[in-house]
Amino acid sequence: MKTLEQVLNQFESECIDNRDANRLARFVPEEHLDKIGIELKDEFKGKHVAEEFTRENILEQLKSDVAFGFEKALGQRGISASLMFEVVKMWNWILEEGLEDFDEYPMYGLPLFKATALKYGFDNPIGNDNGDESKYESE
Known part of the structure; x- marks a missing residue:
């Protein structure tokens, strides 16, 4: 797993709404939030733990x-699913446990969500499907 220092030095947001950085901020001390592109509003300064x-x-x-x-992908919510794809890629990049180079994005990111769910024992709502089947395409 990458160290926090490595993440702070290498991280670049891949989300148009900074969704990945906002989730990562949960683990970043306030004095380093600027390294991931986060600036707290005045009313929150000094309160981030x-x-x-x-x-x-x-x-x-x-x-x-x-x-x-999975929820966004199965609901065929293209923008939200693609943003969550980037978030999950970020966590896999940080963990460095075999999925950090996963870059396929068919069917709203379902293959990545499934591979990650199986690796870590999370819920897998698509069962035996690969996630790239045509039934997951938008109509």
Whole structure:
């Protein structure tokens, strides 16, 4: 797993709405938020408390993000699904456990969501499907 220092030095947001950076900010001390492109509003300055940057805490966030990614992909919500695809890619990049180079984006990102769910034992609502079947295409 990358260290927080490595992440702060290498991270570049891939989301048009900074969704990945906002999720990562949960683990970044306030004095380093600017390194990931986050600036707190005045009323929040001095109040941000970062959670510990551990594998367990990252996996907890990843589990939630994979579930949300599946929801958006299965609902054929193209923009939201693509943003969650980038978020899940970010967590896999941080974890460095075999899915960090996954870059396929068919069917709203379902193959990545499934591969991540299977790797970490998360819920997999598409069962035995690969996630690239035509039934997941928008009509």
